[in-house]
Amino acid sequence: MSQQPAAVPFTYTDVGATAGEFPPGYDHFQLRRRIGSGRDLFERAGEQIRAYRIQHGTGIFQYASTPTAEPGTDLTVRLGVGPFGITAPCRVVYVLDEPNRRGFAYGTLPGHPESGEELFAVEYDPADDTVNGLIAAFSRPGVWYVRLGGPIVRLLQRWFAHRYIATLRPR
Incomplete structure (x- = not known):
């Protein structure tokens, strides 16, 4: 796991915590779903995650400062339809490039409606392929309207997590 400091500060203090124990004071979420089998699928899915396929596949990708996720990459996602949308700036905190885990985590920057970090990864189990x-x-509201949205916002996050993983399944 590699990490690099950046100029604009993150909106939370627990930078990198998705790599270990999640900090208290946030809503915690984890979804792990089988997408298939085989080392080839693992390798392809890992490359696709680093190339922002999850964000592209769900239609929220707007911008990234590098073609693949690297520590310090700034990226922006946008949620909404037409003029009714929320732009959410993030920065890649670290990249996973382990024999059986690939992916990256990004953290929120000023202007993001939430405060926290999210990990997008693929895992390979050599025992059963x-x-x-x-x-x-882990996240918490960063602006009043997310706080007001409460449980609905958490349901949307979980709905998006299922959609993210669906983008990785072989077609």
């Missing part, structure tokens, strides 16, 4: 998609996050 299984490939799983993994989305894990």
